[in-house]
Every structure is written in C-alpha cells, then in structure tokens.
Amino acid sequence: MSTKIESTVKDLPAELAKSGASGDQHVFVTILDDDEAAKLEKLRAEVQVGLDQAEQGAVAPLDMDQLIGRLKAQHAKTATSK
Numbered sequence: 001m002s003t004k005i006e007s008t009v010k011d012l013p014a015e016l017a018k019s020g021a022s023g024d025q026h027v028f029v030t031i032l033d034d035d036e037a038a039k040l041e042k043l044r045a046e047v048q049v050g051l052d053q054a055e056q057g058a059v060a061p062l063d064m065d066q067l068i069g070r071l072k073a074q075h076a077k078t079a080t081s082k
Helices: 012-019 034-055 064-080
Strands: none
Touching: none
C-alpha cells in the first residue's frame, strides 16, 4: 500500500514517523523550488475551480482528448521558451 505524504523538509521526518513507514520501505521525494511550488498551487486552484463547477453542473463533461492536447501544447510552448 502506498501512502502520499506532502510536507516541508523540516517536517518530513515527523510525517514519515507518523505514517508508520519502516526502515526498509522505499521513499520517493521531490523537492520543489519556489517557482515549481507556485505552479503547483496555481494548478491546484484551477483544478478546484473545475471541481466546484462540475459539482454545480456548470460545465460540460470533461473531454480528455481536448485536455491532453491543450496540456501538450502548453508544455511545448513552455519548453521552447526556456
């Protein structure tokens, strides 16, 4: 069974201890810089808006092909601007 832990570097040892993880279990950690953290928070806010709209029946069903196409286009645009 996997357990997701989201924490700060300072709080990670305590979060791992609370999870009951043992010394032989594998752990994968991604450390976000400030820009990545801001992008993640923006994405979470956008997802929450979409979820709220869907719960209210204010949007059409999600078209995954269209969404994936838009995300690929955004990624290509971001990759070429670096």
